Amino acid sequence: MMQDVVIVGGGLNGCALAVALARMNLAVTLVDMASAEARGARGFDGRSYALALASQRLLRRIGVWDRVADEAQPMLEIKVTDGRAGEGPSPFMMQFDHAEIEEGPMGFMVEDRHLRPALLDAMTEAGVRHVAGQRVVAQDTGGARAQATLDGGEVLEAALLVGCDGRGSGTAARAGIGRMAWSYGQTGVVCAVDHDMDHGGAAHQFFMPGGPLAILPLKGRRSSIVWSERTERAEALLAMDDAAFLDALRPAFGSHLGEIALAGERWGYPLGLSLAERVADRRLALVGDAAHGVHPIAGQGLNAGLKDVAALAAVLDEARRRGEDIGGLAVLGRYQTWRRFDTATLAMATDGFNRLFSNDNPLLRGMRDLGIGVVGSLPRLRRAFIREAAGLTGELPPLMRP
Ligand SMILES: Cc1cc2nc3c(=O)[nH]c(=O)nc-3n(C[C@H](O)[C@H](O)[C@H](O)COP(=O)(O)OP(=O)(O)OC[C@H]3O[C@@H](n4cnc5c(N)ncnc54)[C@H](O)[C@@H]3O)c2cc1C
Helix, strand or coil: CCEEEEEECCCHHHHHHHHHHHHCCCCEEEEECCCHHHHHCCCCCCCEEEEEHHHHHHHHHCCCHHHHHHHCEEECEEEEEEEECCCEEEEEEEEEEHHHCCCCCCEEEEEHHHHHHHHHHHHHHHCCEEEECCCEEEEECCCCCEEEEECCCCEEEEEEEEECCCCCCHHHHHCCCCEEEEEEEEEEEEEEEEECCCCCCEEEEEEECCEEEEEEEECCCEEEEEEEEEHHHHHHHHHCCHHHHHHHHHHHHCCCCCCEEEEEEEEEEEEEEEEECCCEECCEEECHHHCEECCHHHCCHHHHHHHHHHHHHHHHHHHHHCCCCCCCHHHHHHHHHHHHHHHHHHHHHHHHHHHHHCCCCHHHHHHHHHHHHHHHHCHHHHHHHHHHHCCCCCCCCHHHCC
């Protein structure tokens, strides 16, 4: 069957895009090199995402949210504190309460084990052709149709090829699209902990000299930890047995949630920035980490990818209604114009924040304490931060509007 769109990569962004486009009655094929079983595994593995309110709206619109809603933890409050080596948190704190804006919670914490299968189920329901366990090894976007060749020999044809194949995007490389990339020399240690006391829907971000530590509320008395540390230290943390790891975590975590115990495995993610030099070409678009991989300091990587999904869906929908070729450069150029500035700004902002906060320089420490104090004391500035965290700033695509 002739397809409208071939998507390379079935991570969270690829699957969300496939569902959104199939619900617009486009014929969509999604290819992922991992097997469907491996990607649909439902065991608890400690990985979870902070989904901004705008991302939740998109998932609701495309029929995914109802499948995860019962398992999602609303984020009602975010508390930001500057931590110091050997001294604990500084007295300066920013507190963002969802009650200061009228839209509702700033976002929701959703575990990977719920979100991934929900997207796969929604893809099946929406009629997406899902090719699992095969790798795209070649592509040609120079002709009247885009072509993608699979390692099994099949050649897929469509009006548009979309690369959702992550930070090392082969789709971008094969199209000759360069990347700006560097490593932060940090690794994100990710895990979940059970604790004695209720978290009340509050998320905490402690800025420690080695990198930020985020404590994010999951359902029940459980929280997700994203602990960015210099890679050498992170590797040591990952190699420790559970008891030693908890001993290392406790001084940074604090005692506000009572006694803590590990729930599931620990995962290590090398942290870096990776920004494609363009996100559209003739018959080609890049979405998600393939377009922009950022530092998790603000928990915005997936949210930025889902905004790409909503923007590309809007651009293609309009193009179809106008009778335009959805793989044409004029159409895809509109997607690039919409998303390029936003994602470059996010990449630079997360990069700058990480540099400002991940060190113990007394001058920078003084500046950021001052900044935290100022933002914390000005209601209008605080509300602007809350709206940013909820993903409600900039031009929202229709799928992300209320
Ligand atoms: C520590 C950490 C914490 C994070 N926390 C958050 C958070 O709280 N909130 C948030 O918004 N974001 C968060 N992020 C970011 C988020 O995890 C990513 O932005 C998001 O998962 C990227 O999804 P993706 O679908 O774009 O790419 P990926 O998940 O990388 O998926 C790419 C897919 O492409 C497939 N693939 C690759 N090459 C081929 C090929 N040639 N043929 C076929 N298939 C191929 C792969 O198998 C893979 O399934 C975090 C990231 C890290 C590292």
